[in-house]
Amino acid sequence: MKTLVATLIGPDKTGLVQQLARLIRQHNGSWQSSAMSELAGHFAGIVEIQVPEEHAPALSKALRGLPEFQVQLVEGLASAPQGQTLQLTITANDRLGIVDELTAVLNSLNISVKSLKTASHPAPTTGTQLFEAHSTVVLPHGQTQEDLQGRLEALSDDLIVDIEPE
Template identity: 30%
Template structure:
């Protein structure tokens, strides 16, 4: 049943979300399921969150990819214990839009509710697009207090005054005791 991936034909893109109890072998089972239907993993983010596995996967394949995965999803879920959501999508643009500039935002704070909300609200007011977001919680070396870390890759419209944005993020940091830095770059 292994369909070869035909690069010459038009490609279909499917965004797959897979969530369930974590265990060894899940990534292999997902990759095999896609491959059996001519699918190829183009981009993914997979992590253990709590005791569960969570995967966001962009799969490219033949025009029938979505219908083939939908037809076999119930059997895959029953076999693996995963809950799978399938959504047709398109390939992401190869580069940052010309009117956008890419930045990396890093923030650290004693953990408290609303950190991601406050930062994303500030960015949203500037029409910035959060391309990727990673968070994790660690512990301060001596006190053991929970420390929250955020890293975002952000596309900011070229017309945005970056020093003013940095000042606004700095004010937010002072109000909510968050160390925030915004640096050019990112991928």
């Protein structure tokens, strides 16, 4: 078996995920895992596919031939970071550079980001813009949750950090 990781981006429309699933099935591929979103009217997705060696070239060609999509394919599996997996939720007043500040802390502690979803929306009572980040991270051996929480909370007084083991 061969592992393909396909990254796709293109204009969003109904039926894209089914089109992708059908194409994978037609080429004897098995959909392993994925992350997909609609952002600003565009579909963005990444999918891990297992496919028998003899069907990999045809599936690769078919994926690259999807109309309206930019497709990038990578073969093989990369090694996963080692450590404790955590669910990290951050809420703060939205401001310029907040993602840069947060990721600088993560980088300084050698923390790997497995997933990150961010949003900005008006606060229910005041209407000021709130920033929210939901992330799955890998805390490397030798780092503590307390250190991570302290370093993040030191960024500003309005930052609320919630960390839960996965």
